[in-house]
Amino acid sequence: MNETVSLPLKITVGIILALVVAPLFVPVLMSISDTPYIVFPPQGFTLKWYGEVLANHEARGSFLFSLELATIVTVVSLLLGVPCAAGLTRYRVPGQDAVLGLILSPLIVPLIVTGVALLQVFALMGWRATLMQLVIGHTVVCLPYVIRSVSASLLLVNRNLEDAAAVLGASPHVVAMKVIWPQVRPGILAGGTFCFIVSFDDYPVSMWLADGNHFPVPLYLYTVIERSFDPSIAAIASLMIFFALLLVLVIEKVFGLSLARLAS
Amino acid sequence: MSHTESIDVPERVTPHVTKLRANAKAGAFAQRTAKVWELATGTRMAGYLLVAPAVLFLAVWFVWPVLTMVHLSLTSRVVEGVSVEGFTLENYVRLFSSDLYFRILLRTVRIALLTSLFAALFAYPLAIAIARGGPTLARLVTITILAPLLVNVVVRSYGWQTILNKTGALAWVLKMFGISNPPVLLYTEWAVLIACVHVYLPFMVMPIAGAIGRIDRSVEEAARVAGATRLAVLMRVMLPLSLPGLAVGASLVFSLSAAAYVTPQILGGNFSPLLGTLIEQQILTLNDWPFGAAISTLLIALVLASNLIFLKLVSRRFARWTAGAR
Numbered sequence: 033m034n035e036t037v038s039l040p041l042k043i044t045v046g047i048i049l050a051l052v053v054a055p056l057f058v059p060v061l062m063s064i065s066d067t068p069y070i071v072f073p074p075q076g077f078t079l080k081w082y083g084e085v086l087a088n089h090e091a092r093g094s095f096l097f098s099l100e101l102a103t104i105v106t107v108v109s110l111l112l113g114v115p116c117a118a119g120l121t122r123y124r125v126p127g128q129d130a131v132l133g134l135i136l137s138p139l140i141v142p143l144i145v146t147g148v149a150l151l152q153v154f155a156l157m158g159w160r161a162t163l164m165q166l167v168i169g170h171t172v173v174c175l176p177y178v179i180r181s182v183s184a185s186l187l188l189v190n191r192n193l194e195d196a197a198a199v200l201g202a203s204p205h206v207v208a209m210k211v212i213w214p215q216v217r218p219g220i221l222a223g224g225t226f227c228f229i230v231s232f233d234d235y236p237v238s239m240w241l242a243d244g245n246h247f248p249v250p251l252y253l254y255t256v257i258e259r260s261f262d263p264s265i266a267a268i269a270s271l272m273i274f275f276a277l278l279l280v281l282v283i284e285k286v287f288g289l290s291l292a293r294l295a296s
Numbered sequence: 297m298s299h300t301e302s303i304d305v306p307e308r309v310t311p312h313v314t315k316l317r318a319n320a321k322a323g324a325f326a327q328r329t330a331k332v333w334e335l336a337t338g339t340r341m342a343g344y345l346l347v348a349p350a351v352l353f354l355a356v357w358f359v360w361p362v363l364t365m366v367h368l369s370l371t372s373r374v375v376e377g378v379s380v381e382g383f384t385l386e387n388y389v390r391l392f393s394s395d396l397y398f399r400i401l402l403r404t405v406r407i408a409l410l411t412s413l414f415a416a417l418f419a420y421p422l423a424i425a426i427a428r429g430g431p432t433l434a435r436l437v438t439i440t441i442l443a444p445l446l447v448n449v450v451v452r453s454y455g456w457q458t459i460l461n462k463t464g465a466l467a468w469v470l471k472m473f474g475i476s477n478p479p480v481l482l483y484t485e486w487a488v489l490i491a492c493v494h495v496y497l498p499f500m501v502m503p504i505a506g507a508i509g510r511i512d513r514s515v516e517e518a519a520r521v522a523g524a525t526r527l528a529v530l531m532r533v534m535l536p537l538s539l540p541g542l543a544v545g546a547s548l549v550f551s552l553s554a555a556a557y558v559t560p561q562i563l564g565g566n567f568s569p570l571l572g573t574l575i576e577q578q579i580l581t582l583n584d585w586p587f588g589a590a591i592s593t594l595l596i597a598l599v600l601a602s603n604l605i606f607l608k609l610v611s612r613r614f615a616r617w618t619a620g621a622r
Contacts, residue, residue, distance in 0.1 A: 037429045038526060045433075049440045055455025055494060056447060058465045061460055070458060072465040112350040119346030131351055142555030143597055144572050146590040149361035149580060152368060152589065167470045172358045177351060202538050221456065235558050239576070249559075254449045257457070257562060269451045270505045276446035280439070 056273050063266035070263055079265035091268065094252035101163070101248060102231040104172040109227045112171070113178030120179070121186040139176050145174060151192035151240040162246040163198060174230050178223040184221025221287050229279065251283040330529035362596075369589035387590035397574065397591075404570045404600070407485065408554035410618050411492040412500075412546045418493065419545065424534070426501070432500035441498050449495055453562040456484065456491040460563070487563040488570075492553045499552060500545035507541025508534060542609035550606070551599040 058072065066076030085091055089117060119125055120132065121249055150169050159165070189212060197211045198204075235250040253272070256265050315427040372384045391397050422441060426434045446451060457464045470478040483488045511534065519529045556570035564570075567579075571591055579588035 035435065037425055039541065041421055041424060042433075045425045045437060048422060049437065052440060052444060052494065052497065054465070055452055055459060055491075056444060058458045059451070059455050069463070070461065071463045072458065072461075072468050109418070112353055114352035115346040119343045123346070125343040127349055131347060134351060134354055134359070138354065140359075140551070140573075140599065140603065141362060142551065142595055144555055144557050144575060145362070145365070145595055146358065148367040148575060148588065148592055150357065151579075152585060153361040153364055156364070168357050175354065177571030179350065188365065199570050228368070229446060233446075234536050235449060236555075236572075250448050254558065254562075257450065257454050265454065269454050272448050272451045275441065276448075279446050280443050 059266045059269040063270045065263050081264045084264050085267045094249045098249040102228045105231040106228045108171050109178045117179050117182035135260045147237040147240040162243050165241045170231040174227040177226050181223030182219045185216050189215045302388040303500040331398045332481040366593050367588045369593045373586045387587045392411045408550045411553040412549045414493045415549050423504035426505040476581045488560045491559045491563045496549045496552050499548040504541040507538040509538045539610045545607045547603045547606040550602045
């Protein structure tokens, strides 16, 4: 049973994988086309569409705003999520199942509904603070991922190591920093990274809460796709794809996390 | 000699003694703080205090809004905007009695079901490659499947637009095969379906790969030794034993595609809207909040029902099979 994966299966897998990456490659090919409209195969070669996009104020503004928003959301989610995960895994909280159910429920309700529900509440309150509202909306969506990821790594912490350190004279502070932290770090990193990505890519919550001055990248991309047809859209799409590839590299090489772990 | 020395010693040592005393004091202080820390963290209160901020946050900004929305869906609309008057089911009646809205609901369910079905068909070969292939193959498939998740959904949908366009990649490929007048797929339900399968495929592959990975290889080997063909092993061993993974994947993909907004908008245009588009129109364009709230509530109900059905159905069948095996 060495050959568990047969050749026909390998060929099928190859075809499916080609179909999976095709929609990511085609825009990149089209972005270098020297035509005022989108065409396949691309004709000629030019990088002017990239120049146009990079010089575009709106595009840069949206990108910077999304970075800012995702950073704030990640910090807030970690501040709320890490203690919560610690409380859930290390202490007996009465009604633990109910608490867990509440925390994971934003994963079940469709994002578009979460967004519209928040918009209704904000409207009823008569509260206008777009950035705050976006942060709240994204944090509702991201918090469950952070808590799940950090809880998973906290459950794996070996309690014997803590006891050993304590017996050898380590103070609680030292135990926390030198024994628990190294074991929990990957979970917090994974949760934080995933949180950042979810916030950066969010469309269905932002579409309700954003306004002209606070306009995240996904919304910007959507409006561009709706209103123009030249290859500059393909260029933006390609830039987003390169950005994602960069993220994959950073996650795998710098953080030492595998993608599979992030998605689990 | 010894006498004078014993007088000398304290003088020489005095600074050390004070230092030691200070150290002891510091030690006692450290011990006391440790006690306080232990007391604080050892009690039930600590658990509450740690959990409370996140729970409060979600109660205020998730539970309350969703409940408010459900409540709003049971009120009727006064001339403009939000209204909270009286109890009525008129929004739901309207949703089911109007031909237009009912068709959108049916389309949503149809696309979500078909997306789950096709995603499962594509997912099995990939999941088997991940769970049963060598480490290189498994890693290659995993990364290729998961990496697109990092690419924005708007971009992925746009990618399909560039393929299905009249001057797109698909038309070009078909022309090479001599089909000069290919069917126009863009802005049809097919385009929405294709893109939804692509966007949500990872959510099907990973649970199934997990379920297959948990199947004992010796079960498959036993079937092979007993004379089963590869196909028989797949259909009668792998498929039934991986059903829990399929159920998780199917409920995820169904929920996600039923609530999809971006992909149907970009690929279906205004010709095949789903419930998500309807919510957006009712609230942002027509300002009919109660009706929008009713559609949103229906969407939640749809998602919950699908989760229940997929997971319950399979767990019951599964229980019967494993009971039969014993």
